[in-house]
């Protein structure tokens with residue numbers, strides 16, 4: 001081997017020359033030179049790393065909302081001075097602040113998904129408008145849900161003048177007179193529940209709930225609700241009533257499954 005050049009070292013130009021050659025050889029022999037660094041290519045991108053979340057599905061949540069406690073006596077409304085309104089009621093109208101069915105089930109409860117939908121999911125508003133009419137000096141329906149971006153129409157089918165006074169805070173409010181056959185249209189950008197009232201007839205009250213998705217239900221007097229077409233997931237379901245407040249429950253549902261949840265509300 002050429003490395004044996006080290007065995008005999010004598011002073012002299014020839015040996016110095018040999019030593020220089022040996023040094024150059026050793027440098028080439030390796031030593032502890034670090035391996036040259038190779039640039040690492042970025043990992044390949046894959047569409048499988050960020051699956052698209054479904055924004056609708058085949059899961060549903062249903063149940064019944066009931067009242068617990070002593071049922072309060074509701075006030076009757078005196079419309080005797082307004083013939084155009086009184087004649088549209090067969091019986092003496094009552095306050096709609098608490099409407100109960102058989103077994104004290106509750107009407108006019110807004111049930112909606114409060115949280116748990118896929119993050120950043122966007123739901124296009126319906127093309128049809130949500131309508132609130134004034135008939136017999138009463139708002140019909142008593143509670144209304146509209147989606148963000150959906151047109152809300154405030155109508156007047158009565159022969160008498162009403163004014164529509166909205167008390168929204170996150171969305172622009174208004175207070176305008178509406179004649180018979182008149183109509184005011186608005187759209188709302190922010191989720192909130194707000195009161196609508198008529199300043200001419202103080203018993204006239206309605207609540208509008210603006211929601212960002214289509215997963216809601218309003219109970220009738222049987223207290224029943226159903227929220228359909230949900231993607232599988234874990235949700236917070238909220239029930240809201242104008243007089244009894246709100247409650248939530250956690251519900252987890254799979255595709256094709258229907259989960260049942262009943263709620264009870266009482267006077268606080």
Ligand SMILES: [Cu+2]
Nearest residue numbers: 162198200201
């Ligand atoms: Cu009115």
